Amino acid sequence: MTQSTLLTIRFGFGPAGEQPRDGDAILESLRGADRMRAAFPTVTTPEALELVRTYGETGKAMRQDKAGAKAAHEAVVEQIRALQRRMPRALFARIMDSDTPLRERLCLFWLDHFSLRHKGLGGLPLSADFIDGAIRPHMTGRFGDMLRATVLHPQMMLFLDQVNSIGPRSRVGLRRGLGLNENLAREVLELHTIGVDGSYTQQDVRQFAELLTGATFSAVEGPRFVPGRAEPGSETILGQTYGRPKRARLEDIHAFLDDLAVHPETARHIARKLAVHFVSDDPAPDLVAAIAGAWRQSDGDLMAAYAAMIDHPAARDATLGKARQPLDFIGAAMRTLGVRGDAVMAMKGQLFRPATLTALDVMGQPFMRPGGPDGWPEEAEAWITPLGLSSRIRWAMTMPARLRPQLPDPRDFVQVALGETASARLMWSVGAADSVVQGVGLVLASPEFNRR
Amino acid sequence: MDRRGFLRRGAGLVGCSLAAHPFLTTVTLASGPWDARLVVIILRGGMDGLDxxxxxxxxxxxxxRPGLLGEPGIPLGFYAMHPALAPLKPLWDAGELGFAHAVSTPYRGKRSHFDGQDILEAGTGLDMADEARRDGWLNRLLQTAPGLSSxxxxxxxxxxxKVLAGPAPVLNWSPEAALTVTGQSRLLLDELYHADPLFRDAAQEAMDLAELAAPDTVSRRGAALAGMVAQGxxxxxxxxxxxxxxxLYNDTRIAAFSLGGWDTHRxxxxxxxxxxxxxxxxxxxxKTGLGPVWGKTTVLAMTEFGRTVRENGTRGTDHGTGGAMLLAGGAVRGGQVLGRWPGLDEADLYERRDLMPTGDVRAYAAxxxxxxxxxxxxxLERDIFPGLDMGANPGLLR
Structure with a gap:
């Protein structure tokens, strides 16, 4: 097996389409601009905040029966619904057209690492902005920058209750008898940085939660730091002291997040997650060590971490033991079928929904609705279940003919989809298929296409 | 993390692999000590109990509710059933249908579907930490009876x-899961999956699930059920x-599914x-499909919250608090509406807008x-519904 096909499967969506095919070129391609985000935009940060503000204000006015409020609210609802149609299409369109497929895979990885879900239509613009405003700009930079952007993003503060966390001895806390919510502090330590096996204690969680007070978000006023909600005094977390006895500042939160980003346990925790996501459900210890070492030496430079992973011999192990997650499976299948980004953007709901969103529901990965802040499971066994596999088979047998009226010859299609990773068994089966639809379906339903 | 991953898998798709649960390859095992049947239907979206x-x-x-009462209901004394429930009137008359009114979970205040459903299915009070809400109360019931088959x-x-998710083994089925491929496709898929045990076993189980889904059509009961499903x-x-x-007619004792479409804002x-x-x-x-087993069956239909007492400006109702639950089955002491009616005067309402809950849905389930x-x-009060006070026996079963 040549390394190039293996790398396109492990770090992309398979060999179909224009893309770099060796380790150095894959890394080099990430250094360029994020052209797919520009080609298929969703929402800018100011637009997202404006939509959320208007949605909140007009909704409130409508409940107060103010004149004209209903029409105004319906207008903003229609704008958000348009975004609701555009956002998932844009994500798939980027996968179709990207000449840097690793960037799209990384986007899904980091979105899962910082898992969240929004409540209701009003939360949708913030989720779109979380991807395009907090994750994508920082995927090839320093982890510390991504950590600041994601932890303090409105959607994360809403999802993990930071907006309800108030210093008990702060001005607001004393006046209204309110207190801390530790949810964000705990999950940042447990999931986003040093990991549940890390050396933090309940006292660190508590102190971090106190440090975070003041950071908040409201639909009307946007993200902001309110000193009156901040617990007075400095906090000691993981042995270091942050903040000052006097007035609380957002900069003190930033200082701790910066330290957390380069903490050796953060390096180890995320190195392992990268290795598990991209290489193996049970990664070789020296692969994890190499990524963690690069992380520590570069102070959390993500390109250095990716380079250590892609350059490692384990990345060239010919055993593909993982399963493509449902979104990757559908993305890879559509890309292999030659569906173009523009066609995805223009797709009617009656095709786009069954091809993507409804299929994701049935395959067990409802779009942007993970079960909790710990994100989607990685193990192949979590996805290749009776329900998961039968929905993939059903997709493989029915959707290609709807997505691409002129289906390719299955014997060619198997080459496009899998190159030389196709087994003799699969080649034989494709040859024995009694129709083109069945032959193409067999390729997409095969273990080889569902593994990575 | 390990616990979470484990629960997630139980909650997500299908909890069981063929290797761990031999029933699919051999004769079905009897289902432990239980003979009664329990069906829990989660009504997602907030059913308006007052309608x-x-x-x-x-x-x-x-x-x-001047705009909501077009067609008169079916009189049941103080209450009247919504006309769409008319097909169930014979069950009420036979004592196989009842209700509990003015009930809720402990969830209060925010009226969020997501939080409300999480709490309904976790069966916990609000004082429980998030972590504890990750398995459901039906799964905790299973955990109390070791040795049950999957x-x-x-x-x-x-x-x-989520109500069934957790460490105890549970099977999931949906019409989409049952794999019905035939002929050449099936042979070729068998061939493709032969060398990869993960795919081979999952596909085999999916095909077995398809066979499980096919009702027996030889008996009158089976034929009646098949006919009803086919007409649907x-x-x-x-x-x-x-x-x-x-x-449930065979070896299953507990089944749960959900029905949507209750979020009737307009x-x-x-x-x-x-x-x-x-x-x-x-x-x-x-009832049709259970035949004689209907006599041992209890169906509980419950929702995350009720809806506002007053109709809103779009001929609908908004998220509320107290609501109703429905009880059906031959094991139920039907023909009665359980619970204490709190009244609808403004002073009687919860936050002057919602039906005041006077009972806890968990107590009825318990x-x-x-x-x-x-x-x-x-x-029940410690493990299945932590912190619940079951109160006096409401007499909901025969």
Missing amino acids: ALRPVGDPAFAAA ETAFAIGRDEM GRNSVRKLAGFAAER RQDQGIGQSLGELADAILTL WAMRGLFGTETAL
Whole structure:
């Protein structure tokens, strides 16, 4: 097996389409601009905040029966619904057209690492902005920058209750008898940085939660730091002291997040997650060590971490033991079928929904609705279940003919989809298929296409 | 992390692999010590209990809902059933249908579907930490009876059923999971998956699930059920209920599925009728398919919260608090509405807008499990519904 096909499967969506095919070129391609985000935009940060503000204000006015409020609210609802149609299409369109497929895979990885879900239509613009405003700009930079952007993003503060966390001895806390919510502090330590096996204690969680007070978000006023909600005094977390006895500042939160980003346990925790996501459900210890070492030496430079992973011999192990997650499976299948980004953007709901969103529901990965802040499971066994596999088979047998009226010859299609990773068994089966639809379906339903 | 991953998998798709649970390859095992059957239907979206079971005897009721009471209900004394529940009237007359009114979970205040459903399915009070809400109360019931086979409990349908999720083995089935490929495709897929055990076993189990889904059509009961499911059409609730009935008729003891369409913010007169019609259809499908086993069966239909007492400006109702739950089955002491009616005067309402809950849905579920499976009160109040006070026996079973 040549390394190039293996790398396109492990770090992309398979060999179909224009893309770099060796380790150095894959890394080099990430250094360029994020052209797919520009080609298929969703929402800018100011637009997202404006939509959320208007949605909140007009909704409130409508409940107060103010004149004209209903029409105004319906207008903003229609704008958000348009975004609701555009956002998932844009994500798939980027996968179709990207000449840097690793960037799209990384986007899904980091979105899962910082898992969240929004409540209701009003939360949708913030989720779109979380991807395009907090994750994508920082995927090839320093982890510390991504950590600041994601932890303090409105959607994360809403999802993990930071907006309800108030210093008990702060001005607001004393006046209204309110207190801390530790949810964000705990999950940042447990999931986003040093990991549940890390050396933090309940006292660190508590102190971090106190440090975070003041950071908040409201639909009307946007993200902001309110000193009156901040617990007075400095906090000691993981042995270091942050903040000052006097007035609380957002900069003190930033200082701790910066330290957390380069903490050796953060390096180890995320190195392992990268290795598990991209290489193996049970990664070789020296692969994890190499990524963690690069992380520590570069102070959390993500390109250095990716380079250590892609350059490692384990990345060239010919055993593909993982399963493509449902979104990757559908993305890879559509890309292999030659569906173009523009066609995805223009797709009617009656095709786009069954091809993507409804299929994701049935395959067990409802779009942007993970079960909790710990994100989607990685193990192949979590996805290749009776329900998961039968929905993939059903997709493989029915959707290609709807997505691409002129289906390719299955014997060619198997080459496009899998190159030389196709087994003799699969080649034989494709040859024995009694129709083109069945032959193409067999390729997409095969273990080889569902593994990575 | 390990615990979470484990629970996630139980909650997500299908909890069981073929290797761990031999029933699919051999003769089905008997399902432990239990003989009674329990079906839990989660009504997602907030069913308006005040429309499903209208308190027409309360003088404040009609005034609160001038636009919602078009077609008169089916009189049951102080209450009247929504006309869409008319097909269930014979069950009421036979003592196989009842309700509990003015009930809720401990959830208060925010009226969020997501949080409300999480709490309903976790069965915890609000004082429990998030971590503790990750398994469901039906799964904790299973955990109290070791040695049950995996087919004891089925989560049915595509929706994640957190109420059944957790460490105890549970099978999931949905119409989409059953793999019905035939002929050449099946042979070729067998060939493709042969060398990869993960794919081979999952595909085999999916095909077995398809066979499980096919009801016995030899007996009169089976034929009646098959006919009912066939008439239901493609996306009908009868598929879910029919599968549940067939499994429960055999070795399954507990089944859970959900019905949607209850979030009736506008044109409630249209929306809720359809959803109540589906609920009635599900119950009648269960009764048909269970045949003689219906006599041992309890169906509990519950929702995350009720809706506002007053109708809103779009001929609908908004998220509220107290609501109704429905009880059906031959094991139920029907023909009665349980619970204490709090009244609808403004001073009687919760936050001056919602029906004041006077009972906890968990207490009714707990008493049902106590009666059906003999589960001890201490277990129910400590492990299955942590912190619940079951109160006096409401007498919901025969």
